[in-house]
Amino acid sequence: MPLALWALTLSAFAIGTTEFVIVGLVPTIATDLGVSLPSAGLLVSLYAVGVAIGAPILTALTGLWNRKIVLMSLMGLFVIGNLLAWQAPSYETLILARILTGLAHGVFFSIGSMIATSLVSKEKEASAIAIMFTGLTVALVTGVPLGTWIGQHFGWRATFLVVSALGLIALIGSAILVPKNLKKSIPATFKEQLQVIVKPQLLLVYLMTILGYGGTFTAFTYLAPILEQQTKFAPSAIGLIMLVYGVSVAIGNIWGGKLADKRGPISALSIIFSALSVILLLFTFTMQSKIAAVLTILVWGAFAFGNVPGLQIYVVKQAEKYTPNAVDVASGLNIAAFNIGIALGSVIGGSVVENMSLQDTAWIGAVISLMALAVTRYSGLLDKRALQTS
Numbered sequence: 248m249p250l251a252l253w254a255l256t257l258s259a260f261a262i263g264t265t266e267f268v269i270v271g272l273v274p275t276i277a278t279d280l281g282v283s284l285p286s287a288g289l290l291v292s293l294y295a296v297g298v299a300i301g302a303p304i305l306t307a308l309t310g311l312w313n314r315k316i317v318l319m320s321l322m323g324l325f326v327i328g329n330l331l332a333w334q335a336p337s338y339e340t341l342i343l344a345r346i347l348t349g350l351a352h353g354v355f356f357s358i359g360s361m362i363a364t365s366l367v368s369k370e371k372e373a374s375a376i377a378i379m380f381t382g383l384t385v386a387l388v389t390g391v392p393l394g395t396w397i398g399q400h401f402g403w404r405a406t407f408l409v410v411s412a413l414g415l416i417a418l419i420g421s422a423i424l425v426p427k428n429l430k431k432s433i434p435a436t437f438k439e440q441l442q443v444i445v446k447p448q449l450l451l452v453y454l455m456t457i458l459g460y461g462g463t464f465t466a467f468t469y470l471a472p473i474l475e476q477q478t479k480f481a482p483s484a485i486g487l488i489m490l491v492y493g494v495s496v497a498i499g500n501i502w503g504g505k506l507a508d509k510r511g512p513i514s515a516l517s518i519i520f521s522a523l524s525v526i527l528l529l530f531t532f533t534m535q536s537k538i539a540a541v542l543t544i545l546v547w548g549a550f551a552f553g554n555v556p557g558l559q560i561y562v563v564k565q566a567e568k569y570t571p572n573a574v575d576v577a578s579g580l581n582i583a584a585f586n587i588g589i590a591l592g593s594v595i596g597g598s599v600v601e602n603m604s605l606q607d608t609a610w611i612g613a614v615i616s617l618m619a620l621a622v623t624r625y626s627g628l629l630d631k632r633a634l635q636t637s
Contacts, residue, residue: 249366252378254420255359258322259382261413262352264390265329266294268410269345271395271489272403274472274482279403280338285597288468290345292597295590297349299583303576305354314365314429315421317358322418325351329411333404344407353586357579365429384500387552388493395471396486442570443577449569451626452562455619456584457591459520459558462616463551464592465599466527466608470544473605477534488541495548503553512561513627519557520620522550527613531606555585 269276269290277287309317328348335341363375398406443449466473474480474488507515526547533539559581566577592615596608 251366251421251424251426252363252375254417254424255363255379256382257413257420258355258417259359259379260386260390261410261417262325262355263383263386264394264413265348265407265410266352267387267391268394268398268406269294270468271391271471271485272398272406273469274475275398275403280341282338283601284469284472285601286338288593288597288600290341291464291468291593292590293342294345294349295586295593297346298353298586299590301350301353303580303583305350309354313427314358314362315425315427317354318362318421318425319418321351321355321358322414322421326411326414326418329407329414332407333411353583356582362425362429384497387496388490391493392486392490395489399482399486443566443580446569448565448626448629449562449577451622452558452565453581453584455516455622455626456558456581457588458615458619458622459554460585460588461592461595462523462527462612462619464589465596465612465615466530467551468593468596469600469605469608473534473608474540477605478537478540480537488544491541492544492548495545496552499549499551499553500555502549504556507557507560512557512564513623513630515557516554516561516623517620519550519554520616520623524613524616524620526550527609527616530609534606534609
């Protein structure tokens with residue numbers, strides 16, 4: 248694999264770290280800036296909104312630009328956003344910094360996938376994308392717990408400074424290693440792109456993605472305060488628990504992909520959403536016990552992100568069937584849907600924390616996961632009917 252691919256992987260690692268590390272820092276930021284837990288949790292939502300806006304809109308606007316220039320601009324924006332977060336004098340400035348970095352994130356995974364496939368031969372394209380996305384998985388396993396530890400020992404601002412440095416290294420690596428003249432794919436016409444958001448079969452996949460992630464993030468956004476206030480863990484233990492969660496996520500990602508290959512995406516997603524609903528419901532009660540809470544989180548991590556391969560495979564299959572000239576656009580919109588789910592989940596979680604309690608975030612997340620299961624089963628039923636009709 249070319250060295251340029253590793254520069255993209257490092258970029259994905261830095262971006263993944265800055266997206267999810269905020270979860271471990273919610274109580275620290277809330278205390279330091281004098282805001283409520285739901286207000287600090289809103290930093291998760293607004294980043295996700297930036298991603299959701301950036302993925303489809305900025306990707307379309309920069310479609311005719313030189314890809315290397317787009318990549319360099321994105322990593323530059325990412326570094327600036329994290330430096331702004333490091334020096335943020337107020338909560339409002341931190342919100343602006345999170346939205347800026349979210350915009351960079353949204354376009355990066357869209358343009359990064361295309362660059363990755365441009366660097367290798369046709370038969371290695373899937374492996375190239377997998378390697379780039381490994382950066383995101385590794386961020387959950389190592390970047391997030393390490394960033395949480397740095398934030399708790401040296402202040403949350405130090406975490407964003409370290410992430411800025413990682414982004415700068417990735418930017419320099421991309422400048423040196425990524426070739427200037429990358430091959431371009433023919434962009435879909437406006438009419439073809441529009442089909443992606445009006446086809447009911449594709450809208451159902453996006454709804455599955457939004458609800459599937461919304462359920463997890465209703466509770467996950469507030470995992471650090473749950474562990475501190477409900478389970479009575481010391482703040483210093485949060486980083487280690489996030490490491491446990493990250494390892495579980497990495498295993499779940501691989502397992503989820505194999506399950507989707509073996510049983511098909513609908514069957515795999517039905518299993519995963521069913522399990523998620525049960526686990527989140529159990530967490531409502533197990534969060535009161537240290538051992539039970541950690542064991543639940545370990546299982547939760549495996550299922551929480553195990554749905555990613557199935558959802559991405561399913562959206563591509565549906566797009567190939569209903570909008571064959573806009574498969575990339577459909578896939579990019581599903582990335583946006585993931586982040587709409589994250590934003591929706593963290594907003595619902597914040598409302599629950601404000602009006603009910605931290606403990607209630609788990610069972611409400613379970614209800615949202617059940618809704619994802621219902622939409623999945625309905626989509627599978629429509630597929631069967633379409634197959635019988637044809």
